Amino acid sequence: MRRSTARARPWALLVIAAAGLSGIGAAFALVIWLPSYRPALRPGERYGVDVSAFQGRIDWPSVAGDHIGFAYIKATEGANFVDPEFVRNWAAAGSAGLARGAYHFFSLCVPGIVQARNFMQAVPPDPAALAPALDLELAGNCHARPSAETVAAQLAAFLQAVQAATGRQVVLYLGSDFAYRYPLPVEQSQPLWLRRLFRRPPGRQWVFWQVDGNADVSGITGDVDLDVMRPGSP
Secondary structure (H helix, E strand, O other), rough: OOOOOOOOHHHHHHHHHHHHHHHHHHHHHHHHHHHOOOOOOOOOOOOOOEEOOHHHHHHHHHOOOOOOOOEEEEEOOOOOOOOOOOOHHHHHHOOOOOOOEEEOOOOOOOHHHHHHHHHHOOOOOOOOOOOOOOOOOOOOOOOOOOOOOHHHHHHHHHHHHHHHOOOOOOOEEHHHHHHHOOOOOOHHOOOEEEEOOEEEEEEEEOOEEEEEEEEOOOOOOEEEEEEEEOOOOO
């Protein structure tokens, strides 16, 4: 979920190189098209973004004007990190009329209850907000790889504390690397936020779909994650 503000797109260079000289025109067309791609929405669905300080200063009225209806904003990570842009993004996204939710990046090196306290202390109460979300990824995590039993226990501690405090089910952003290493039962009981490039995820359990990590959205400098929210999402 966390993105760099850099404009360079390594995947674009790979596309061009793979295309070869004969297809270089088509490759350039693909590079131009991909960041602007948005899947057709089904009834009740909305486009959204997920952001952190890596996006820098965001012009939220411009984001709202680009047909973006919601935003998930990084609040915290681990035991005591608070995203330096969270307070500003939270207020400005709300003022621009976007539905907003906060997410926490889960660390494998910190007890779940400690992480839950960090998250709850940073995020102001807002009954109208989207459900809290938990980012589960190995990329960017600490170097420890605890047992599945340990991770399940710490994850359960986080979920129990946050859900008791907010009265909302926590949405799990499930990175494929995390899901492969830790196939946990809780993934079957929580609402899911799935990353699947350009292809709509199958099944009924997902409530958010991360379409692309290299989208162009007005008001945001550089790449940003593009998401789709299903109707009736928590």
